[in-house]
Amino acid sequence: MTPKERFLKRLSGQEADMTPVGCTTAYGVVELMRKCGYERPLADTDPVAMAQLALAGHAVAGFDWIKAMGWDITSVSQALGCSLGEPAIDLQYCIASHPFEQGVDDLECPGDLLSRGRFPAYKEQFRILREVAGNSAVIFGMSEGPFTCAANLVGTTKLLRATMKEPKLVKKTLEVTAEALIKVVNFAFSNGADYFCMADPTSGCDLLNPKAWATFVAPAVKRIVENVSGPVVLHICGNTDKIIPMMCETGIAGISIEEKVDLKQALEAAHSRGVRVFGNVSAKSTLFIGTPEDCYKEAWAALEAGVDFLAPGCGLAPNSPLENILQLRRARDEFFRTA
Amino acid sequence: MPSIEESLKRLHDAVVAFDEDGTVLAAQDYLDEGHEALEGIMRGLAAGMNTVGQLFKSQEYYVPEVLLCAEAMQAGLRVLTPHLRAGQSESRGKIVLGTIQGDVHDIGKNLVKLMLEIAGFTVYDLGVNVAHQTFVDEAARTGADVVGISAMMTTTMMGMKKVIQILREARPEVRILIGGAPVTAEIVKMFKADGYAQSAADVVDAVERVLARETA
Numbered sequence: 001m002t003p004k005e006r007f008l009k010r011l012s013g014q015e016a017d018m019t020p021v022g023c024t025t026a027y028g029v030v031e032l033m034r035k036c037g038y039e040r041p042l043a044d045t046d047p048v049a050m051a052q053l054a055l056a057g058h059a060v061a062g063f064d065w066i067k068a069m070g071w072d073i074t075s076v077s078q079a080l081g082c083s084l085g086e087p088a089i090d091l092q093y094c095i096a097s098h099p100f101e102q103g104v105d106d107l108e109c110p111g112d113l114l115s116r117g118r119f120p121a122y123k124e125q126f127r128i129l130r131e132v133a134g135n136s137a138v139i140f141g142m143s144e145g146p147f148t149c150a151a152n153l154v155g156t157t158k159l160l161r162a163t164m165k166e167p168k169l170v171k172k173t174l175e176v177t178a179e180a181l182i183k184v185v186n187f188a189f190s191n192g193a194d195y196f197c198m199a200d201p202t203s204g205c206d207l208l209n210p211k212a213w214a215t216f217v218a219p220a221v222k223r224i225v226e227n228v229s230g231p232v233v234l235h236i237c238g239n240t241d242k243i244i245p246m247m248c249e250t251g252i253a254g255i256s257i258e259e260k261v262d263l264k265q266a267l268e269a270a271h272s273r274g275v276r277v278f279g280n281v282s283a284k285s286t287l288f289i290g291t292p293e294d295c296y297k298e299a300w301a302a303l304e305a306g307v308d309f310l311a312p313g314c315g316l317a318p319n320s321p322l323e324n325i326l327q328l329r330r331a332r333d334e335f336f337r338t339a
Numbered sequence: 340m341p342s343i344e345e346s347l348k349r350l351h352d353a354v355v356a357f358d359e360d361g362t363v364l365a366a367q368d369y370l371d372e373g374h375e376a377l378e379g380i381m382r383g384l385a386a387g388m389n390t391v392g393q394l395f396k397s398q399e400y401y402v403p404e405v406l407l408c409a410e411a412m413q414a415g416l417r418v419l420t421p422h423l424r425a426g427q428s429e430s431r432g433k434i435v436l437g438t439i440q441g442d443v444h445d446i447g448k449n450l451v452k453l454m455l456e457i458a459g460f461t462v463y464d465l466g467v468n469v470a471h472q473t474f475v476d477e478a479a480r481t482g483a484d485v486v487g488i489s490a491m492m493t494t495t496m497m498g499m500k501k502v503i504q505i506l507r508e509a510r511p512e513v514r515i516l517i518g519g520a521p522v523t524a525e526i527v528k529m530f531k532a533d534g535y536a537q538s539a540a541d542v543v544d545a546v547e548r549v550l551a552r553e554t555a
C-alpha cells in the first residue's frame with residue numbers, strides 16, 4: 001500500500017495496513033528548514049521554498065502526507081482585509097489589524113478573493129507538489145476556520161462578547177467567512193488537495209461556551225462542508241471534550257485533537273459518527289521540550305488507544321527538535337512491526 | 340429593610356448573573372439603605388467578580404460571560420464610586436501589563452487586567468507585541484510597583500527572560516509577574532521572575548504575594 005492509498009482508505013473508514021503518521025497542522029520547524037535549505041519567511045510566500053519545506057516534512061521528518069498553503073493560519077483573513085505582522089524564521093505570520101472592528105456593514109466576500117494575498121503563490125505550490133509527490137503521497141490544504149477568521153476581522157474580544165449581546169453581528173460575519181472558506185477550500189481541491197484542514201482555535205472551549213459553538217460555529221462548518229468537493233478535517237486547540245460530539249455532526253471527515261482531550265472518549269464519539277481522529281502527541285510540551293523517549297512513549301500510547309492518524313496535537317513549535325519529531329514515525333513503524 | 344448581608348449578596352449575584360440593570364438597581368438600593376460604598380464595592384461587586392473568576396476556572400463560564408459580568412460590575416461601580424469617602428478610592432498599587440513582543444494573544448491578558456482593576460490596582464495596559472525595552476520605559480514613567488508580562492507562545496516566551504534581565508538592572512525594586520499558557524513554575528524559576536498565575540482567578544493573590552514579599 002502506498003502512503004497515499006493507506007491515508008485515503010483510512011480517511012474513508014476502510015481497512016488500512018497501518019496507521020498513517022504525519023502532521024495535519026503546521027510543521028514550520030526551524031531544524032527542518034535548515035536541513036532542506038528553505039527557510040521561513042521566504043517559505044511563507046515563495047512557492048518553491050514553500051513546496052520544498054513541505055516536501056521536507058515527507059522526506060526528512062517521515063510524514064506520510066504533505067501540507068500545502070504555508071505555515072500559519074492567517075491567509076483567508078489577510079485576503080479579507082487584515083494586515084499581517086512581521087514574520088521571522090521562528091515566528092509565524094500573525095494578525096496585525098482588525099479592519100471591521102467598527103462594524104461589519106461593509107464586510108463582504110470579494111469576487112477576486114483567490115487572486116489576493118498568498119493564494120496565487122499557493123496555486124503554484126500545489127502544482128509543484130502534485131508534480132513531485134502527487135501520485136505517492138496525500139497533499140492537504142489548510143487555513144483558519146470560520147470563527148477564527150471572523151474574530152480576526154472584528155477583533156476577538158468584540159466577537160466573543162457579541163456571541164451574547166449581538167448575535168446578528170456574529171451571524172453576519174460568519175456568513176461572509178463561511179462563504180470565503182467555501183471558495184478557499186474548493187480552490188485547494190481544484191488544485192490537487194486530497195483533503196482540507198480548517199483550524200479554528202478561537203472557537204475552542206478555552207474561549208467560547210459550547211452552547212455558543214452549537215449556535216454559531218456548527219452551522220458555519222456545516223455549510224462549508226456541504227458546499228465543498230472533498231473531505232474536511234477540523235482542528236481545534238485545547239480541551240475540546242465538550243464540543244467533539246457536535247464537531248462530529250457537522251459532516252466533517254476527521255477531527256484533530258490535542259493531548260488535553262480524553263482520547264478514548266473522543267474516539268468513541270467520532271467513530272460512532274463515522275469520523276476519523278488525528279492526534280494527539282503534545283506539540284506544546286512533549287515534542288517541544290520532552291526527550292525523544294517521551295515522544296516515543298506518547299506516540300505509542302496514542303497508537304495503542306487506536307488513533308486513526310498519528311499526529312502532533314497541534315501545530316509544531318518552530319524550535320522543536322527534529323529528533324523528537326522523528327519519534328512519531330519510529331513509534332508507528334515499530335508498533336506495526338510488532339503487531 | 341434587608342440586612343446588609345442580603346444587600347451585598349444581591350450585588351454579588353447580579354454581577355455573577357451578568358445582569359447590568361440588576362446591578363445598577365442593587366447598587367442604588369444599597370446606597371439608599373445607608374450602607375458604605377466601599378464595602379459594597381469590595382464585598383459585593385468585587386466579591387461577585389471573584390466568584391466569576393472561579394466559575395471561569397472551572398469552565399462553567401467562558402470568556403464572553405466573564406466580559407459581560409465585568410460590564411455589569413463596572414455599571415455598579417459607576418453608581419457606588421462617587422460615594423466613596425476621601426482616601427477610599429486610593430489605588431492599591433501600579434501595574435504595567437502587556438503581551439510580549441512577537442505575540443498578539445491578548446484575551447488572557449485582558450482578563451488579568453480586569454481582575455486587577457477590580458481589586459483596586461491601577462493598570463497601565465501596553466497592549467500586545469510590546470517591545471522589550473518598552474516594559475522598562477513604562478515602568479520608569481509610571482513608577483510601577485509591578486510589571487506583568489504575558490506570553491502565549493514558546494518562542495515569544497523566551498523574550499520574557501530578556502525583559503526580566505533588563506528590568507532588574509534598570510529597576511531592581513519592581514516586582515515581576517509572568518503568565519500565559521506556556522508559563523509554569525519551572526519557567527518562573529528559570530527566568531527569575533517573582534511569581535505567576537495560571538488563571539485570572541489567581542492573579543490578585545499573586546500580586547498581593549509579590550508585594551508582601553517586597554515589604555516583608
Ligand code: B12
Pocket residue numbers: 026071072073074092093094095148156157201202204206207237238239283284314315317402441442443444445446447448450451486487488489490491492493494516517518519520521535536537538539540542545
Ligand atoms: C485564541 C488563540 C489565538 C487567537 C488569539 C486572539 C487574541 N486576540 O488573543 C489567534 C487566532 C489570533 C491566534 C493566533 C496565533 N496563535 Co494562538 N491560540 C489561541 C488559543 C486557542 C487560546 C488562547 C486564549 O486566549 N486562551 C484563553 C485565555 C483566557 O487563557 P490564557 O491566555 O492562558 O490566559 C490566562 C492565564 O494564562 C493567565 N495569564 C495570561 N497572561 C498572564 C500574564 C500575567 C502577568 C499573569 C500573572 C497571568 C496571565 O491568566 C489568563 C486568564 O485566566 C491557544 C491555545 C490554548 N488553548 O491555549 C492558541 C496558541 C496560544 N496559539 C498558538 C499559535 C501557534 C498561534 C499562531 C502562531 C498561529 C498562526 N498564525 O499560525 C498565531 C500567533 C500570532 C502571534 N504572533 O501571536 C499556539 C502557541 C504554541 C506555542 N506554545 O508556541 C497555541 C498554544 C496553540 C497550539 N499550537 O497549541 N491564536
